[in-house]
Amino acid sequence: MAKVIDGEFTAFVNERGDALLRVAYALAGNQHAAEDLLQNALAKAYARWPRIRGDAEPYVKRILYHDQVSGWRRRSHRAEVSVAALPERPAERDLGHDSDLRLLLRDALLLLPPRQRAVLTLRYLEDLTVDETAAILGCRAGTVASQASRALAKLRDLVPAFDELTTRQEVTR
Incomplete structure (x- = not known):
C-alpha cells in the first residue's frame, strides 16, 4: 500500500508541481519562499494522501494559501514595516x-x-x-x-x- 501511495503522490507532484510552484510564487513573492511554501504544503498533503488523492490539487492550493496567510500574520507580529517605506507605485519601466x-x-x-x-x-x-x-x-x-x-x-x-x-x-x- 505504501508503494502505491508513494507512486500516486510522486505522479501528482511530477504532473502538477510546476503549476503549484507558480501559485506559491504568486502568493509568496519570491522563489525561495515559494519553494519552502510548496514543500511544506506537499508534506502536509502526503500525510493525508489516502483521504485526498482524488481531489489533491485544490487541497494543496488551500494549504498554500492558508500557510502563506499564517506566515504573513506571524511576520506582522514580529516586525513592523513602515508604510512610509513602501512606494505608492512600483518603479516605472x-x-x-x-x-x-x-x-x-x-x-x-x-x-x-x-x-x-x-x-x-x-x-x-x-x-x-x-x-x-x-x-x-x-x-x-x-x-x-x-x-x-x-x-x-x-x-x-x-x-x-x-x-x-x-x-x-x-x-x-
Whole structure:
C-alpha cells in the first residue's frame, strides 16, 4: 500500500508541481519562499494522501494559501514595516516588452493585500472559477468577485499602461 501511495503522490507532484510552484510564487513573492511554501504544503498533503488523492490539487492550493496567510500574520507580529517605506507605485519601466510588463505587474501584485493577491492568483493565473476560488479560500463567491474587482482596479491604478498595452496587444493578434 505504501508503494502505491508513494507512486500516486510522486505522479501528482511530477504532473502538477510546476503549476503549484507558480501559485506559491504568486502568493509568496519570491522563489525561495515559494519553494519552502510548496514543500511544506506537499508534506502536509502526503500525510493525508489516502483521504485526498482524488481531489489533491485544490487541497494543496488551500494549504498554500492558508500557510502563506499564517506566515504573513506571524511576520506582522514580529516586525513592523513602515508604510512610509513602501512606494505608492512600483518603479516605472519601459513597457515595450512583455517581460517588462510582467515584472511591473509582479511588483504591483506584491503591493496588493494578501486576500486580493490570492484571488487574482487563483482566478487568473490558475484559471479557476469563482466557485472553485471561493472553496479554496473558504469564503463566498461574492467575496471572490468583489475582491477580484477591487484588486484589478488597484492594478490599473498602479500600472496605468496595463490597459493600453493589453488593448494594443489584442488589436495586433
